[in-house]
Amino acid sequence: MLPIDIILDRTSICNLTMERDVLSKAIENGEHIVIFGRRNTGKTSLVKGVCVPEFLVKRKKAVALEVDFLGVDSIAEVQTRLRIALERGLSRSFPNKQAAMKLVADDQTDDSMRLEQYFDEIARLASQYDLLLVMDEFQDLDFIKGAVARVRTCLQGISTKLPIIVLGSKKHLLAHIFAAYRAPMANWGKDLEISPVTSQKYQDEYFNYASSYFAAENLDLERKQFVELCRRTQGIPEAINIVLNYCLSKGKSLTSQDLATETAIHLTLLDKSSRFEEVLSRFSPNERQLLAAIAKFQPVPQLKSKTFLAHLRGMAPTSITTAAKKLEDKAEIYKEKLGYVVGDPLLGEYLKSTR
Numbered sequence: 623m624l625p626i627d628i629i630l631d632r633t634s635i636c637n638l639t640m641e642r643d644v645l646s647k648a649i650e651n652g653e654h655i656v657i658f659g660r661r662n663t664g665k666t667s668l669v670k671g672v673c674v675p676e677f678l679v680k681r682k683k684a685v686a687l688e689v690d691f692l693g694v695d696s697i698a699e700v701q702t703r704l705r706i707a708l709e710r711g712l713s714r715s716f717p718n719k720q721a722a723m724k725l726v727a728d729d730q731t732d733d734s735m736r737l738e739q740y741f742d743e744i745a746r747l748a749s750q751y752d753l754l755l756v757m758d759e760f761q762d763l764d765f766i767k768g769a770v771a772r773v774r775t776c777l778q779g780i781s782t783k784l785p786i787i788v789l790g791s792k793k794h795l796l797a798h799i800f801a802a803y804r805a806p807m808a809n810w811g812k813d814l815e816i817s818p819v820t821s822q823k824y825q826d827e828y829f830n831y832a833s834s835y836f837a838a839e840n841l842d843l844e845r846k847q848f849v850e851l852c853r854r855t856q857g858i859p860e861a862i863n864i865v866l867n868y869c870l871s872k873g874k875s876l877t878s879q880d881l882a883t884e885t886a887i888h889l890t891l892l893d894k895s896s897r898f899e900e901v902l903s904r905f906s907p908n909e910r911q912l913l914a915a916i917a918k919f920q921p922v923p924q925l926k927s928k929t930f931l932a933h934l935r936g937m938a939p940t941s942i943t944t945a946a947k948k949l950e951d952k953a954e955i956y957k958e959k960l961g962y963v964v965g966d967p968l969l970g971e972y973l974k975s976t977r
């Protein structure tokens with residue numbers, strides 16, 4: 623079976639070799655990088671599954687700190703995430719010295735400055751060891767008033783050439799921090815975009831990789847069907863893997879003669895319908911309606927255009943703005959070049975066929 627929902631290592635990320643090399647060089651040179659891209663394109667895997675292990679193996683006295691800011695809702699929670707990252711990073715590099723590695727910041731009584739103290743600790747480690755700092759889902763700091771500004775100031779205070787990788791999947795929020803006019807971290811780092819499997823090169827590499835899983839089960843994967851699957855899933859690796867796994871689990875080849883992509887997607891959606899319904903039940907009725915309409919007409923260039931509004935029963939333009947913001951903040955919808963699309967391609971297909 624193809625891997626689902628786990629952090630992949632070097633051998634199971636079949637594409638992204640160019641991105642891997644760019645990152646390795648940047649780490650070597652102590653640069654700052656902002657990685658962005660849609661959900662489930664392999665960003666976390668590339669960093670945590672490939673770059674971090676490589677960084678640690680190559681060096682003798684090295685520490686990698688991996689902070690995850692997913693869903694943080696207060697400064698206290700940000701501090702907890704920093705503490706966890708420090709503790710894990712240190713005990714990974716020095717499994718026998720845990721007691722000696724007690725965090726200085728934890729002894730301080732002034733709770734309000736703990737964030738700054740953890741970053742002081744990071745600066746101290748950077749002066750002692752080869753250090754790599756990774757901050758995943760960085761954009762979620764934008765939900766907490768003042769958090770980005772405080773972290774920015776802390777990062778400015780770290781003077782060594784510390785390699786820092788920031789990553790996230792909510793493009794509009796990352797842009798708000800790094801790219802917008804007068805953004806708080808406007809000149810910080812270099813951008814690296816992780817694209818879905820849409821280019822010929824990525825499709826070739828992915829096809830070879832997926833074919834080997836079919837061959838191992840004495841099944842066939844037809845190139846034409848695979849390309850169609852990439853088109854229907856907007857090239858999102860996890861969605862591709864889910865449909866291919868459906869075929870593998872049923873012992874079916876994906877060829878025009880056996881099981882065609884259209885049917886394979888349809889059957890995968892049937893198989894997962896209760897999961898999708900459960901996901902949908904968590905949205906408000908307005909959000910659900912908007913999501914379903916986007917799924918049907920995507921890409922939607924303008925959510926408040928007359929033609930699109932005609933498909934939304936009884937929703938005022940202001941409720942559309944509110945619902946769209948909620949959905950975008952949760953990466954449930956994305957604004958692509960041609961307009962809004964549903965973030966999870968399979969959920970999009972499910973909505974299209976059931977609503």
Ligand SMILES: Nc1ncnc2c1ncn2[C@@H]1O[C@H](COP(=O)(O)OP(=O)(O)OP(=O)(O)O)[C@@H](O)[C@H]1O
Pocket residue numbers: 624625626627628629630634635636637638660661662663664665666667668790791859860863
């Ligand atoms: N390049 C890839 N090759 C193979 N599988 C992939 C690839 N990228 C993603 N996947 C699949 O997607 C899953 C999630 O990958 P990962 O968590 O690294 O993505 P991500 O971009 O960090 O996602 P998110 O934005 O949700 O954090 C993997 O377990 C795997 O099933």
Ligand SMILES: [Mg+2]
Pocket residue numbers: 665666667758
């Ligand atoms: Mg991730």
